[in-house]
Amino acid sequence: MDIETISFGDYIVLTCTVHGIQTINTTTTRQWSMGDDDKLLCYNGRINNLRKYKEKVLPGNEFSLTVFNITKSDLNVVYQCRYGFDAASKLIEADKPKLFCDII
Secondary structure, X not given: OOOOEOOOOOOEEEEEEOOOOOOXXXXXXXXXXXXXXXXXXXXXXXXXXXXXXXXXXXXXXEEEEEEOOOOHHHOOEEEEEEEOOEEEEEEEOOXXXXXXXXXX
């Protein structure tokens, strides 16, 4: 079976798993950012570009960010998720399997 890789024009879903809790508390700060300059993409569900990003609180202890219409500037960059005072980051690389976009 071929594993689908990230390609231009496609989309990816980044998932942030918060350990030590049962469910995401929507009153606790959630944030997504990217790059060396820590460009803010989403803060508590408020998206800065609705055509490009979508945040979703998932059942259990996860929340996700969908990045639409992937371009060169979306790849080979570090994405970061924050929940309260905790944070995790991951480099999202071109030509890597989509299955491995989990952040924590």
